[in-house]
Amino acid sequence: xxxxxxxxxxxxxxxxxxxxxxxxxxxxxxxxxxxxxxxxxxxxxxxxxxxxxxxxxxxxxxxxxxxxxxxxxxxxxxxxxxxxxxxxxxxxxxxxxxxxxxxxxxxxxxxxxxxxxxxxxxxxxxxxxxxxxxxxxxxxxxxxxxxx
Amino acid sequence: xxxxxxxxxxxxxxxxxxxxxxxxxxxxxxxxxxxxxxxxxxxxxxxxxxxxxxxxxxxxxxxxxxxxxxxxxxxxxxxxxxxxxxxxxxxxxxxxxxxxxxxxxxxxxxxxxxxxxxxxxxxxxxxxxxxxxxxxxxxxxxxxxxxxxxxxxxxxxxxxxxxxxxxxxxxxxxxxxxxxxxxxxxxxxxxxxxxxxxxxxxxxxxxxxxxxxxxxxxxxxxxxxxxxxxxxxxxxxxxxxxxxxxxxxxxxxxxxxxxxxxxxxxxxxxxxxxxxxxxxxxx
Numbered sequence: 095x096x097x098x099x100x101x102x103x104x105x106x107x108x109x110x111x112x113x114x115x116x117x118x119x120x121x122x123x124x125x126x127x128x129x130x131x132x133x134x135x136x137x138x139x140x141x142x143x144x145x146x147x148x149x150x151x152x153x154x155x156x157x158x159x160x161x162x163x164x165x166x167x168x169x170x171x172x173x174x175x176x177x178x179x180x181x182x183x184x185x186x187x188x189x190x191x192x193x194x195x196x197x198x199x200x201x202x203x204x205x206x207x208x209x210x211x212x213x214x215x216x217x218x219x220x221x222x223x224x225x226x227x228x229x230x231x232x233x234x235x236x237x238x239x240x241x242x
Numbered sequence: 243x244x245x246x247x248x249x250x251x252x253x254x255x256x257x258x259x260x261x262x263x264x265x266x267x268x269x270x271x272x273x274x275x276x277x278x279x280x281x282x283x284x285x286x287x288x289x290x291x292x293x294x295x296x297x298x299x300x301x302x303x304x305x306x307x308x309x310x311x312x313x314x315x316x317x318x319x320x321x322x323x324x325x326x327x328x329x330x331x332x333x334x335x336x337x338x339x340x341x342x343x344x345x346x347x348x349x350x351x352x353x354x355x356x357x358x359x360x361x362x363x364x365x366x367x368x369x370x371x372x373x374x375x376x377x378x379x380x381x382x383x384x385x386x387x388x389x390x391x392x393x394x395x396x397x398x399x400x401x402x403x404x405x406x407x408x409x410x411x412x413x414x415x416x417x418x419x420x421x422x423x424x425x426x427x428x429x430x431x432x433x434x435x436x437x438x439x440x441x442x443x444x445x446x447x448x449x450x451x452x453x454x455x456x457x458x459x460x461x462x463x464x465x466x467x468x469x470x471x472x473x474x475x476x477x478x479x480x481x482x483x484x485x486x487x488x489x490x491x492x493x494x495x496x497x498x499x500x501x502x503x504x505x506x507x508x509x510x511x512x513x514x515x516x517x518x519x520x521x522x523x524x525x
Contacts, residue, residue: 095245095246095247095262095268096245098245098268100244102243102245109243110243111243111244111245112243112244112245113244113245113246113252114244114245114246114247114250114251114253114255114256115247126246129255133255167297184260185244185259185260185261186260
């Protein structure tokens, strides 16, 4: 399976493709298309957004308008990156609310301003939890916790 | 495109995946039917099964489900059947045979082609200019059988057998080839794990580990080397070797040169015997 994925990646480097497997067995050159790495990449971007908002909302000193704008710009860039990833790797059913891919849900993430930092933070945190949990959602992980 | 093994396609993390247009199952003849059913959860519009039903079937370890070689006599549940086998062999469904092979020298390809593929295998144009190893001695012919009258032994607490004499010959052949200056990759293939261990030890003792792979037939499927040495181990045809698909895998791994070792006097039944006779004729 790794041979097939590697050859296809060489042949079609820009085509959307995902490799599903045990992460530690996936060679370095195939990590960019690993599903787990992809989940981690999305989760990392959400965490970075989370950190930016936390910084803005918890800062004792009121942030300057310039700093807020800079951070909002960064947040938008990260959201756009995530959006592009979701659009490119459009393998999952966006209508399944349980999976968090709903477009309406995602659009709400753009609705950020100075007055709703705290609400926004809880929303982002939920997404971070959701994405971080995905890599654990596999058969093996469930089998490990089942009673003998 | 999603690359996933049959078993991993059952992961919970893929539960919300969209329906797929095409499901392509590679090595489909080597997976049991139950495993092939798992990715059907992706509701494919079209399914392509790609594989070779004349090579090894799926691995079934449980002797209750698949006592090797006894399934036909005892009417077992055919648990080792692949979906491909059922469709092609049992139900005679129409299929497309890919007839071009890209590994073996045409002379090595000829016997398995006639025996297992109705003579339909054609050698790919990239392979056609391939030279045989034309050194004097062992590697002079496309394939050869060397009769070794050895003794198959078992270690305590193990069912796997080994044949020291054959292993020594394997080592000597490798040594000879290297002394001739042949540096091509060499593969040694044997049906038994115990024999694999003995051969590896003997090669190691002579520092002959470079560019050599020693493995069992089951581990070799899909792989190959310039020179292949097959060590049959047994001096009689066992149920294990009666499985023609295993023999087919063993003899179709070589690119330039195939050397087989076994007891020619007693390997005169079944496909192995026919191959031995053919090797003598070719010599």
